[in-house]
Amino acid sequence: EVQLVQSGTEVNRPGDSLKISCKASGYNFPTYWIAWVRQMPGKGLEYMGIIFPDDSDARYSPSFQGQVTISADKSINTVFLQWNSLKASDTATYYCARSSIESLRADFDIWGQGTVVSVSS
Amino acid sequence: EIVMTQSPATLSVSPGERATLSCRASQSIGINLAWYQQKPGRAPRLLIYRASTRATGIPARFSGSGSGTEFTLSISSPQSEDSAVYYCHQYNDWPVFGQGTKLEIK
Numbered sequence: 001e002v003q004l005v006q007s008g009t010e011v012n013r014p015g016d017s018l019k020i021s022c023k024a025s026g027y028n029f030p031t032y033w034i035a036w037v038r039q040m041p042g043k044g045l046e047y048m049g050i051i052f053p054d055d056s057d058a059r060y061s062p063s064f065q066g067q068v069t070i071s072a073d074k075s076i077n078t079v080f081l082q083w084n085s086l087k088a089s090d091t092a093t094y095y096c097a098r099s100s101i102e103s104l105r106a107d108f109d110i111w112g113q114g115t116v117v118s119v120s121s
Numbered sequence: 122e123i124v125m126t127q128s129p130a131t132l133s134v135s136p137g138e139r140a141t142l143s144c145r146a147s148q149s150i151g152i153n154l155a156w157y158q159q160k161p162g163r164a165p166r167l168l169i170y171r172a173s174t175r176a177t178g179i180p181a182r183f184s185g186s187g188s189g190t191e192f193t194l195s196i197s198s199p200q201s202e203d204s205a206v207y208y209c210h211q212y213n214d215w216p217v218f219g220q221g222t223k224l225e226i227k
Contacts, residue, residue: 035216037165045157045165045208045218061215062122095164105212107155107170114164 002026004034004096004112011118012086019082020115022096029077030054033099035108036070036081040092048094050104051079059104086119093117123147125211127219135227140196142222144209149189153213156185156194159221160205168207169194201226 007021022034035050049060053072060070069082079096094115097108124147134140144154152172157165167176169185172192182197196203204226209219 037218044206044221045159045210047216047218050216097165100167100170105153105214105216107167107210107212108157108165109167109170109176111164111166 002098002110004098004110006094006096006112006115009116009118011120014086014088014119014121016086016119017082017084018086018117019080020094020117022079022081022112024077024079024098027098030074031102033102033104033106034072034079035097035099036068036079037095037097037108038064038092039095039114045095048081050099052104053077053079086117088119088121090117091119123150123211123214123217125209125217125219127207127209127222129222130220131223131225133225133227134199136200137198140199140203140224142194142196142207142224144187144192144194144219146190146192146211150211150213152188153211154185154187154192155210155212156183157208157210158203158205159208165208196224199224199226 030053036048038046048064051058051070058070071080096112098110099106100109126145154172156169159165173185206221
């Protein structure tokens, strides 16, 4: 079964660093792009960026460039989303999603279950 | 950046009454459009890709149409379990989601 399994709920303080994960299984991990999507409470989906695990080529939406880092580790079939200094406005649910074909420009056919990140003092 | 505009923001229909959701792109995207369904507390689920192709396991009552800048998701005979928020997503250029349409089945 093709699936993406994300790490669990995080509760943090402003200024904390954080790295959440998305572990893939059931397919050839290195050759499918994986994206991160943010959903703030009660709001819609926002595309943050995407990575090609085979060579760790990462691209970012302008709103998120410099705010987060997307990385991958082929040896453990896992993609990461990292913050160096969290803000309260980072409170959201974060989804990873796989491109349906081996292309940057594709729909997302497999989604992780979501990671809830809560940032509060 | 391409802007995706969905309408209406909220749609309320009776069971069995056809539901029609719209998505407009600010410039032509060919047929590089997908639709997703999201229920509360759940991850989005792919319904339609390439504007009109149903994803695996999606019931035939869901259909997509359109090309260029105008797209439609139709649900021919909605059931109570179809109550959800529906998002369009263009992937012709840097990916962008629409703001969503909340569908309520009365």
